[in-house]
Amino acid sequence: MSSAEELIxxxxxxxxxxxxxxxxxxxxxxxxxxWDIEGREYLDCATGIGVAALxxxxxVLVQAIAEQAGRLITCAAGYYYNDLRARFLAxxxxxxxxxxxxxxxxxxxAEAVEAAMKLARVCTGRxxxxxxxxxxxxxxxxxxxxxxKAPYRRPFEPLVPGFSHVPFGDPEALTExxxxxxxxVLLEPVQGxxxxxxxxxxxxxxxxxxxxxxxxxxxxDEVQSGLGRSGxxxxxxxYGVIPDVLCLAKALGGGVPLGATVFRRELxxxxxxxxxxxGGNPLACRAGLTVIEQIAENNLLDNVTQVGNYFLHGxxxxxxxxxxxxxxxxxxxLMLALQLRGRAAPLLQGLQERGILALSAxxxxxxxLPPLIFTQAEAERVLSALAEVLx
Ligand SMILES: Cc1ncc(COP(=O)(O)O)c(C=O)c1O
Numbered sequence: 001m002s003s004a005e006e007l008i009x010x011x012x013x014x015x016x017x018x019x020x021x022x023x024x025x026x027x028x029x030x031x032x033x034x035w036d037i038e039g040r041e042y043l044d045c046a047t048g049i050g051v052a053a054l055x056x057x058x059x060v061l062v063q064a065i066a067e068q069a070g071r072l073i074t075c076a077a078g079y080y081y082n083d084l085r086a087r088f089l090a091x092x093x094x095x096x097x098x099x100x101x102x103x104x105x106x107x108x109x110a111e112a113v114e115a116a117m118k119l120a121r122v123c124t125g126r127x128x129x130x131x132x133x134x135x136x137x138x139x140x141x142x143x144x145x146x147x148x149k150a151p152y153r154r155p156f157e158p159l160v161p162g163f164s165h166v167p168f169g170d171p172e173a174l175t176e177x178x179x180x181x182x183x184x185v186l187l188e189p190v191q192g193x194x195x196x197x198x199x200x201x202x203x204x205x206x207x208x209x210x211x212x213x214x215x216x217x218x219x220x221d222e223v224q225s226g227l228g229r230s231g232x233x234x235x236x237x238x239y240g241v242i243p244d245v246l247c248l249a250k251a252l253g254g255g256v257p258l259g260a261t262v263f264r265r266e267l268x269x270x271x272x273x274x275x276x277x278x279g280g281n282p283l284a285c286r287a288g289l290t291v292i293e294q295i296a297e298n299n300l301l302d303n304v305t306q307v308g309n310y311f312l313h314g315x316x317x318x319x320x321x322x323x324x325x326x327x328x329x330x331x332x333x334l335m336l337a338l339q340l341r342g343r344a345a346p347l348l349q350g351l352q353e354r355g356i357l358a359l360s361a362x363x364x365x366x367x368x369l370p371p372l373i374f375t376q377a378e379a380e381r382v383l384s385a386l387a388e389v390l391x
Contacts, residue, residue: 004037022352029056032371032378034357043378045358050192050224050335050369053251054294061254061290068286077105077280088285091292095233096262097242104261104269105280109223109249110138112259113186116245117142118274120184120217123267127162128182128216134168134194137186137221137247146186148194169199171206178210184217184245185210189235192224195365196330196337204241217244217267223259224335227251228295228372231305231333238332251372256287300372307374308333314383322390334374338366338386350389356382 002010004025011021025037032055034042044056054061068084075082085105093101104115117129131137131146138144144153145160153159162183166173168191178185185207191197204220211218220243225235229251232238236246244267249259259279278284295301308331315329315338327339340347344360351358361367368382 007037024352031055031057032374040355042352042355042357043381045356045368045370045374045382047369047371048255049359050229050250051253052255053227053229053291053300053372054254055371055373056255058254058294060294061287064286064290065256065283068283071282073283074278074281076277078275082280082282082285084282084285084289085280088289091289092260092262095292095296096246097234097236099242099264100246100262101265102263102268104263104274105285106249106259106261106276107257107278107284108138108259109221109247110140110143110259111276111279112223112247112249112261113137113143113146113219113221114140115261115274116219116221116247116263117146117184117186119245119261119263119267119269120219122269122273124183124215124217126181126183126216128179129163129184129186130174130177130182130216131163131165131186132168132188132191133165134191134197135165135186135188135221136191136193137188138223168194168197169203171203171210174207174210178214178216180214182214182216184219186219186221188221188225189239189241190225190230190332190335192335192367193361195339195361196332196335196367198235198330198332199239201239204236204239208241208243211244219243219245219247221247223247223249224369225332227291228301228304229333229335229369231301231308233301235332235335252291253284253287254291256284258284258288260288295372298373303374304333304372307376307379308336310376311368311374311379311383312336314379315386318383318386318390321387325390331368334368334370334372336368337361338368340364340366347386347389351382351385354385354388356385358382 028035034044137146145163226248245263252258319326359367
């Protein structure tokens with residue numbers, strides 16, 4: 001077998017240059033743990049950026065995917081109906097907010113957002129998309145036009161016209177930005193990449209009211225916050241606000257690429273207006289069906305709420321004991337952040353040396369997206385390690 005160094009050299013030589021990963025070669029996962037090629041074990045609070053909702057190699061998911069792979073992997077949605085696609089759509093729309101019963105299936109978060117924006121333009125006949133500063137919606141040219149961060153956008157300008165950005169959480173700015181040329185307002189109920197910022201109380205309800213007033217669609221991008229991560233199926237449920245369109249991906253397939261754009265039954269594409277070769281393939285649908293069933297059967301939403309609250313209180317206590325290093329702790333469910341006064345990288349390194357993997361969200365924010373099966377004891381382990389690296 002090749003050494004870690006050899007494998008890293010190969011990836012570096014043939015990679016696109018778009019990524020600079022940590023010098024770790026991960027080869028195996030089980031539950032909340034990952035192992036690198038040298039056999040070191042890690043507690044995974046990153047889960048492939050919030051993807052492995054059931055943890056790694058969940059036996060029921062593994063069995064379901066293996067069984068499906070032996071039966072039928074591909075079945076183009078534009079040509080045939082499929083048993084697994086039908087079952088997955090029925091299951092998904094059991095848990096989506098009331099009235100959101102139509103679904104376009106794709107393979108990633110950016111694609112889920114692309115479909116949402118195309119749907120908004122085609123259904124309203126208007127070009128405008130109002131998004132939020134700090135928002136992240138993906139890297140394809142359309143989704144990138146909605147994404148806020150200049151370093152992601154600037155090298156690729158000119159982007160798609162018709163996009164504007166307002167300060168997140170400011171209802172007055174939204175009032176001014178929405179016009180009769182606005183097709184949609186696109187918001188993350190909890191901004192993820194920006195550093196885990198839950199929308200302030202009343203903001204999403206005001207966005208809903210303004211969209212109704214202007215006949216614009218309200219799109220929630222729950223690619224990161226959806227599928228149980230917030231302690232409810234969708235973070236918008238914490239606010240009691242139902243969008244017209246909901247974008248999902250990441251956790252939806254439990255690791256198998258799967259995106260979904262879920263929308264009101266009154267909205268629709270016409271034949272040929274959108275499509276995807278892989279979207280809705282039976283393998284991904286089987287994975288998605290299993291993820292939803294497992295979250296429901298194992299009461300993982302309750303687990304996320306309980307362990308998330310415990311974890312957040314622990315982070316808040318650390319913020320109190322280290323005010324010189326930590327600004328604040330925040331988040332919802334198992335979507336948590338520690339906002340630092342200095343750089344996050346040394347703390348991430350310190351955690352890694354203690355066998356814990358976490359993420360950053362911007363240069364000064366530590367982000368935790370553990371699997372939904374995370375336990376209080378595991379949260380406690382992360383908190384003790386953090387106490388050590390902060391000391
Ligand atoms: C809220 C949100 N939308 C969209 C995306 C893009 O998803 P993908 O990388 O699967 O295209 C992300 C990815 O981080 C995200 O967090």
